[in-house]
Amino acid sequence: RPNRSAENAIARAEFLIQNTRLHYVVEFDVKGFFDNVDHSKLIKQIWSLGIRDKNLLFVLKRILKAPIRLENGAMEYPTKGTPQGGIISPLLANIVLNELDQWVDSQWQDNPVTAKYKTSINANGSINKSNAYKFMRRTNLKEMYIVRYADDFRIFCRTKDEAERTMKAVTQWLMERLHLEVSPTKTKIVNVKHRYSEFLGFKMKVFRRADKYVIKSHVGDKQLEHARQKLITQAKNIIHPRKEKHERGEISLYNSIVVGLQDYYRIATCISKDCSSLGRSVMTVLTNGLKERQGSRLVRNGRKLTVFESQKYGKSKSLRYVKGTDEPVYPISYIRHSIPLSRKRAINCYTPAGRKGLHDNLKINVNLMLALMRQPIGNRSVELADNRISLFSAQYGKCAVTGMPFLTTDEIHCHHIKPKKYGGNDSYENLVLINKLVHRLVHAETVETITYYLEVCNLNKKQMEKLNALRLKAGLGEIRGTQPLKMNKVDCNRL
Numbered sequence: 001r002p003n004r005s006a007e008n009a010i011a012r013a014e015f016l017i018q019n020t021r022l023h024y025v026v027e028f029d030v031k032g033f034f035d036n037v038d039h040s041k042l043i044k045q046i047w048s049l050g051i052r053d054k055n056l057l058f059v060l061k062r063i064l065k066a067p068i069r070l071e072n073g074a075m076e077y078p079t080k081g082t083p084q085g086g087i088i089s090p091l092l093a094n095i096v097l098n099e100l101d102q103w104v105d106s107q108w109q110d111n112p113v114t115a116k117y118k119t120s121i122n123a124n125g126s127i128n129k130s131n132a133y134k135f136m137r138r139t140n141l142k143e144m145y146i147v148r149y150a151d152d153f154r155i156f157c158r159t160k161d162e163a164e165r166t167m168k169a170v171t172q173w174l175m176e177r178l179h180l181e182v183s184p185t186k187t188k189i190v191n192v193k194h195r196y197s198e199f200l201g202f203k204m205k206v207f208r209r210a211d212k213y214v215i216k217s218h219v220g221d222k223q224l225e226h227a228r229q230k231l232i233t234q235a236k237n238i239i240h241p242r243k244e245k246h247e248r249g250e251i252s253l254y255n256s257i258v259v260g261l262q263d264y265y266r267i268a269t270c271i272s273k274d275c276s277s278l279g280r281s282v283m284t285v286l287t288n289g290l291k292e293r294q295g296s297r298l299v300r301n302g303r304k305l306t307v308f309e310s311q312k313y314g315k316s317k318s319l320r321y322v323k324g325t326d327e328p329v330y331p332i333s334y335i336r337h338s339i340p341l342s343r344k345r346a347i348n349c350y351t352p353a354g355r356k357g358l359h360d361n362l363k364i365n366v367n368l369m370l371a372l373m374r375q376p377i378g379n380r381s382v383e384l385a386d387n388r389i390s391l392f393s394a395q396y397g398k399c400a401v402t403g404m405p406f407l408t409t410d411e412i413h414c415h416h417i418k419p420k421k422y423g424g425n426d427s428y429e430n431l432v433l434i435n436k437l438v439h440r441l442v443h444a445e446t447v448e449t450i451t452y453y454l455e456v457c458n459l460n461k462k463q464m465e466k467l468n469a470l471r472l473k474a475g476l477g478e479i480r481g482t483q484p485l486k487m488n489k490v491d492c493n494r495l
Contacts, residue, residue, distance in 0.1 A: 001094055002349045006200050009149040010267055011340035013199055016145050017192055017206060018215040022156035024163040025197040028170065029186035033151040034089060035081040037096055038179045039064050045095050063088060093151055096178060103173060104146040104155065111141065125345040142166050154199050163189045202268055217268045224274055227261055231282045231332065239289035251327045258330040267340040279333030286329065290322065302326035307386055365397045371409050384426040388414050391433045399435040401466045413439040417473050442470050450479060
């Protein structure tokens, strides 16, 4: 769904397990979900949501009932299920299971009992119903929270009894309301104090630390072994390249697999340990397969890394190059855990207030930023080129002195706050983007030059204060009217 991701689902699951202490997880598995969606029920759900354009509904029916050509050439007309791999299938799946989400929430979070108690608004925008929950825990109501991503969902409970009753209730509800059957062998209750619970390719468990439980997560066992086999297979392709790919293409494909795995699984707390295991397996294959009489073809030096490669793997001691092509082989073991980000409640595509958060992210002139990225940097450092892009985003594409948006790349000048002749560098903290004319005014020393650019720039009092702050740090004097105050050598050396 818009503004939702697997990372948000994992963040929510970890929060419920560790912070809310819901240690009983009901793992549901719907038998062939996409093959068993009831067409008539789905159309009724779409109609009840307020989507009542009959032309649109007619097109959806045609998509659902599109004939399937079998291997023997015969045509089959489906009576249930959604098209496998169809671009609309995930959306239809969310419509089908939206009713499940609402029902589970009505059992606890949005139970009518909560309306009788005083609530407050948390800092993140959520409603604090702790007063109601405190009373509800004294009753026989089932405390349950659902986390769903497409057709894969988990329900979190506080006690084993609540988990057992929840599993029976949800199984019966799915059968009666959505005509979906739950797999009895794969649907189970997991106590994460004793066993790992798997969700979206991750496995999670809590461990006792002092007087509290702390969650640890790994790559799932099946997913880890699948990744191992996939990397080893591609490593063998590097050793014996396919004709249509060649060695350079095989290395590029291997690197893309590494980046994809790291980007998805980086939110596992023990990802470094899991990837170290993968790295040993893969590098053993590559090291043995690329041996020569003169030595190994895996060397420490090769072509110059791109900005992306330099940021991601430039500091790795495990980075190797394949002699002959000089292409880098990304180290799968060089990765650090990244905290999963929860979804932002303020961002929502369907309300004016929610869209405001999205529009705030679109204040930057993306086309100008892309042009700045493609602009040659000459003999400047890669660090400066990278920080220049970051500054453009941080300053929302505006001059740091005037506050006016940049219109062309020629207007954008990257100013060193502490000049290099005084020991300045190309770090992010020492750079600022300002207009070309303002930049000349920062470094101007003669009265004629200062007077000319003051008239052109027409700065107000606040802008002059920002300008003089940059001049002082650059070893020049403040501008008062048209007269610059010179600084002595002692003051310059202190900068």
